[in-house]
Amino acid sequence: MLPARGQFRIMDLVIRSGPCMRRFALLLSLTMLPLAQAGATNLDTATAGRIDADVNTVLARTGTPGAVVAVYRKGELLYRHAYGVRDREARLPATPDTWFEIGSITKQFTAAAILQLQEAGKLSIDAPLATYLPDAPHAGEVTLRQLLSHTSGLPEYLDGPDAEAFAIKPQTPAAVLARVAGKPLDFKPGSRWSYSNTGYFLLGRVIEVVSGQTYDQYIREHLLEPAGMRHTYTMADEGRLSPMAVGYRHEGGQLQRAPAIHDSVGWSAGNLVSTIGDLQRWNDALAGGKIVRPAHVALMGTSVTTTEHGSADYGLGLFVDKVDGQPRIGHTGGSFGFTTANEYFPRQDLRIIAFTNNGDNPEPGEMLTRVIFDQLYPALAAAAKRPAAGADPAATASDKAAFAQIQNGKVDGARFGARLTAKLQAGLGKRLAGQLGPFGAPTDFIYKGTRHENGMTWRDYLIVFGPGSTLKFGFGVDADGKVASISMN
Structure with missing residues (x-):
């Protein structure tokens, strides 16, 4: 639910980074060093070896028990590997078929559902939220497009010292929205960008009101099934999924099992559980026009512009930025015990997916996509790290x-x-x-x-x-x- 990248601004401080709800820790060693468990590669031996070495370095440095990565070029599998363990106590290895919580990667599914409903003539993303949810907080001030792009200014329902205690228990939609009811907007809608799970929770309610189905029913019938995603479920299903990864985080420098965000709290902002193979089926279906029209796919990956700060580096359910000077479109995800990343590099027609069962920040999921890209394109990585002239x-x-x-x-x-x-x-x-x-x-x-x-x-x-x-x-x-x-x- 919580991204590694984004943007918010506080007076004399300009930050592009996600809002942080997790515990922060970084270990330089592991009780069990994650080694490659299973994989497939169409890379030369030297490149695959360098990727393996860097992945293991990241996992060791961040104290991550297990990870699964996959790389696709022009839609074809280029590299896939599983590392370490999905369950540290039982010493069960991670595999390419292991389920992980994908957190805020869920948001692109919610965004696509809203765009589907617009294509069906059932809503307009430029209509006020009040058109569909008249009693929602600030419903007459914000539009669906602003909810989709995190430019609404709505306060965050997962903020506050009691956020974790709230998040791990079942909650009603009314209880979730009560956490922001009565609070002022953080800024004038459309003027700035600030990551808001609240916006995506409200979009889930819009989907239900407009479609007449529950959010989960709509997503399964209209998105998962058309994409051929037979291995994607929700947090509520984790108890029956095997092999399901156990989520971890560091507390006081010690790796511990992380509590689980309740499905009713993550919901349309981040409740999906998937495998790397199924997520690639989604990527293929979305890019191939099987979910929404190509024009809407392009809209999802086009950054919105705010009135005060220009580009938000975010479209509709997708971040839009650069790595090593190269365009990147995608999303990261995180919960208390997992961090994940689903990144596309259009110039290279390259897709990198990384799942980890470590909920710490800095997020291992995005770090893995970065090291893999750097090893595949070392000249770009070197150029990005070249110092400018004139340093004092x-x-x-x-x-x-x-x-x-x-x-x-x-x-x-x-x-x-x-x-x-x-x-x-x-x-x-x-x-x-x-x-x-x-x-x-x-x-x-x-x-x-x-x-x-x-x-x-x-x-x-x-x-x-x-x-x-x-x-x-x-x-x-x-x-x-x-x-x-x-x-x-």
């Missing part, structure tokens, strides 16, 4: 020190402007330390250039933490030479 060693040293303070949550204010210092010391610093600390110490701090925006000089870097783990980070420096703003992508 003293400025870079200062920025490294500033990043270390942010990462460690020990901001002393000497390097930062007064306004940003106040925000960091008021709680933002703790939040960023929780998000950035688990990445570990950077292995490289690559200068990518200087720009001038909003009266500040911005110095941009690519910060590398290991295979598949990088951040684009910028420091906005004011006239006094202090960091007045930061950005992260």
Whole structure:
């Protein structure tokens, strides 16, 4: 339900990253090192070996018990492997047929269902939510398109200190929506982008009202069955699925079984459970026009534009961004015990799917897709890490020190402007330390250039933490030479 990438902005801080509900931890060793268990490859031995090595490095560094990856080029299987264990206590190996929770990858199914209903003349994505759910929070202020693109401004129902306790118990739709009822919008609809599970929960209710079927019935009849997906279920079915992976996360540095989000809470925002093979059937069916018309497929993968910040890097149920300078369309997913990624690179006609049974952040699922892409296209990866000319060693040293303070949550204010210092010391610093600390110490701090925006000089870097783990980070420096703003992508 929780993506690895996205965008939100807080005053002097610009962040492109998903809202974080998980515990953050990063181990440098494993009790059981994940080794390849089963697989198939049409790659040369050297490339397959490098991918295996990098995948195992990511799994070991993140303490991930098991993973399954698959790569398709032009729709044909190029590489598939299972690593480690699906059940650590029983020492049961992961296999290509293992079921994993796919979290927010579910959102593209919800989006496709809404577009199907528009094609059938039963709704319009530009109509106000009130047309279909008049009693929903802010129903007269937001449109279905804004719900689909996370530009509605609706507050998040999974926020708050009690979010986990709420999420693991069965809930009614009324109880879910009561968590946001009465709260103001976070911003004017359409003006910004902020990831919102609330929007997709409401879309599930719209599907039910318009179709006359339950959400699960509609998805199975109109999406899963036409796509030939016979191995995709919901969280409610996990007890009868075998082989089903067990979800884990780190607590206090120790790997533990993670609690499960209840199906009624994840629901249309993230309740599907699938296999890599079935997810590829979905990819083929969607791209092939079997689910919605080609024009709507294109719309899903076209970034919306916000009035305040331009491109949202998100379409309708799909992220739209770049890796190594190459366009990427897809989605990540996460629950308390799983992180997954389903990524498409249109220039290469390449699809990479990665499932893991580790719910930590930074998310191993997306990291695996990154290392695989880098090994398949090493020249692109090398070019992306090439430093820009004109770096000032003293400025870079200062920025490294500033990043270390942010990462460690020990901001002393000497390097930062007064306004940003106040925000960091008021709680933002703790939040960023929780998000950035688990990445570990950077292995490289690559200068990518200087720009001038909003009266500040911005110095941009690519910060590398290991295979598949990088951040684009910028420091906005004011006239006094202090960091007045930061950005992260």
